[in-house]
Amino acid sequence: MTELTLALDIGGTKIAAGLVDADGSLVDSQQRPTPRDADPEAAWTVVEGLLSEMAAGRTVRGVGIASAGPVDLPAGTVAPINVPAWRGFPIRERVSAALPGVPVRLGGDGLCMALGEHWRGAGQGAAFLLGMVVSTGIGGGLVLDGEPYDGRTGNAGHVGHVVVDVAGEQCSCGGRGCVETIASGPHMAAWARANGWQPTGDADAKTLAADAAAGDAVALRAFARSATAVAAMIASVGAVCDLDLVVIGGGVARSGPLLFDPVRAALAQFAGLSFIADIEVVPAALGGDAGLVGAAALLR
Template identity: 70%
Template sequence: MSENVLAIDIGGTKIAAGLVDPGGALLTSQQRPTPRGAGAEAVWAVVADLVAELTAGVGVRGAGVVSAGPVQLQAGTVSPINVPDWRDFPLRDRVAELLPGRPVRLAGDGVAMALGEHWRGAGQGAGFLLGMVVSTGIGGGLVLDGQPYPGRTGNAGHVGHVVVDTAGGPCACGGHGCVETIAAGPSMVAWAKTQGWSGPAGDARALAAAAADGDPIARSAFARSGTALAAMIASVAAVCDLDLVVVGGGVAKAGELLFEPLHAALARYAGLEFIAELEVIPAELGGEAGLIGAAALLRTD
């Protein structure tokens, strides 16, 4: 039996799967668009097809499966906000049926990103790490002493839904004023459009390009996002006494357009010494972090 691990990463935009070796190297991967509005089994069919394709003629010792949340670890189910066709979907057991006799471990995608960065990326050696993805949404996960910190239900580190604006607008989670409503890519673009930005709706990459070219509204959108993220990070750090925050995702690819206002705002919000000392740095693994982190779920098996 091969020592390689099957890794599966399910999000609202795409479903990815790959094979990861014992050292954390991603050997091969495939991805497909996530079906929308076609029903739970249509989404599952994509997962099953990827599993069949990657394991055809190849042995694996188990699978690490991660999904957008919320997740319920004890039940092995997922109800991703951005995959509305899945509610209490028994993801762990369905994958286990395809891999009889082999362990299947489930986690949220934010936890996987944090684990991946801790194992092979920017977070190596951190005692208490917050890994964050700033993209279409904002996800996060915690790694404590090299192990995922799941919390009671498996959703610890769900930092996109920390409230940073008590008078803020509604969020897809059902709350109001979450950092995701300000700092996620679509939220940034929507705000910029209200300020008169003439770029394409919903296109955060175009917004980043405009900001890089000096467009004042686009730059303000990134400043607003960085400030909201800093407020959230300061709050989480005050509770958790973190060692390191690693930030990845499509919005974070804008580099200093995001990190410069984030660091400046964090310096204002971090009144306590142990928060002021906190490092916030870019992630290193890019899109591979979720799959590498999914495989890391089996490192202790």
């Protein structure tokens, strides 16, 4: 019987589980909405059910967990900003108890996205990779010299909270001027509304992208402003980590050239050093499966 890695991807909107084979192919997956209940056991019940469903009748060689952060790798706990009921939740211990006898590895969801793209997606062959998601929030993870880089606590690569505007607005993290306050989907839409955008549909990033594609001047300015912030962040991280590739996924990234063309143009303006100018920026290839594939990669 083929041995499979069981992967979990835990976020504020959904909790997903999947089975990944030795080649990095996702052979089965299920997902459930993340409970908004204040009881931490409500979300755990969903995880436990998915574990049981995925493991039934299979030989599982290990479990990889991708979780929204912050995470605490030494303690094996998570405190996702978008899952308020979990504060210091002992996810590694609980999963180990549910599936005794198999190794369990934990990583931040941004790191797992980067690992998934590095293993099976757009980042194959890159030695120094930043994987990032531009969506409701902005997350990221680092693969340095071909290896995942966790940092001291497991939160390295949290690029959504790189400061790009020292006089900027307050961020949900408690800081000020983070790239997330400019380039995340909800902040883009809010800025556009405040500057005269009259959406043709819901006042969200999806409608903003559609209006920008149709030539709406304010929507195009919102994308240019977001792209400039993302490019400034990439230049900063590239200067520190000597990157060769940045892979961008997430809902806002699905707007394609509306985001990528101005990001590349702005990066050229920020890249005063040749090794920053050499950074390639490409769309992610795995979509929503990157977190599960990357969680499985934690066991490689």
